[in-house]
Each structure stands twice: as structure tokens, then as C-alpha cells.
Amino acid sequence: MTTITFIHPDNRSEDVKAEEGASVMLAALTHGVDGIVAECGGNAVCATCHVYVDDAWVAKLDPMSDDEDALLDGTASERLPNSRLSCQIKVSPALDGLVVRVPERQS
Template sequence: MPTITFVDHRGVRRDIEIAEGHSLMEGARDAGIDAIAADCGGACACATCHVYIDDAWQARVSPRDSMEEEMLDFAAAQTDSRSRLACQITINASHNGLTVHTPETQG
């Protein structure tokens, strides 16, 4: 299983394993990452799983689609080019070592 590192807004790091085929949001929720609210359960309908993809990983994560782009407008924290919804990233073996940063708030 790929290991993903979550870094919260204070810089606290936590490594979790997420099974291939699951979304980044599902793995975070199941591991109890408090910074991921996931209110809609992964339907790309709430923006409460907003994360920032670490700069080193930008090119290795699939790009945002138009639905995700629109939903990011509703994110509580400021968004930028690193912003993604964790429910829209499906984990595979190439994501081993992925680092994502969580915002201070999701709502």
C-alpha cells in the first residue's frame, strides 16, 4: 500500500497507508485525519476535503477537471495552483511518498 504524508497547518506530519484504488479522501477519513471533513462523502459536492499537493508532486498527480475547479471556489481556505479535492485523487502505486498539506480550516 502506498504511504501518504499529511502535513497540517502547524507542520505536524502524519504518514498513513492508503490502498490502491481508494481516494485520498477515503484514506484520510479512515485514518482519522481531522483536517479532512469530507462532508459529502466523496461526491465532489462540498470542498471539505481541500488539500494542497506538495510542490514536488504537482506533475505526478492527475490534473483537476472542470467540476473540481468549480467546487474549489467553495473551499473555506484560500486556494492556489496546489489546491485539490482529496476525493478526486485516486491512489495508485506511483503515489507512494506523496505529501499533501491540509489547510487550517475546511468550513
């Protein structure tokens, strides 16, 4: 199990024990974390599972694909350099302690 921390716009934080191999998006949905909508269910269509990755973790993630990059141009909350789609971040032991911020809006 890998622990992931979601920090909400009101600074409330939630720790989730995520299963290896799942996506960060799926971990949020499985554990009822609000603010990760995932309209397309993880098919990389919608950009409603947007998160801001804590600066300390950005470089530790696999680089984003061109598709993810294009989708991030359409996020409802502002795209920042640390923006990612949580459906594209795969949970692994190396990500134990990952911190992501949930944006104000997803659509």
C-alpha cells in the same frame, strides 16, 4: 500499500498507508486524519476535503476536472495553485510518498 503524508497547519505530520484504488480523502478518513472533513462523502459536492499538494507532486497527479476546478473556487481556506480536492485523487503505487498539506479550515 501507498504511503501518503499529511502535514497539518501546525506542521505536525502523519503518514498513512493507503489502499490502492481508494481516494486520498478516504485514506485520511479511514486513518482518522483530522482536518479532512469530507461532508459529502466523496461525491464532489462540498469542497471540504481540500488539500495543498506538495509542489514536487502537483504535476504527477491526473489533471483536475472542470467540476473539481469549480468546487475549488469555494474552499474555506484560500485556493492556491496547488489546491486539490483529496476525494478526486486516486491512490496508486505511482503516488507512493505523496505529501499533502491540510488547510487551516474546511468550512
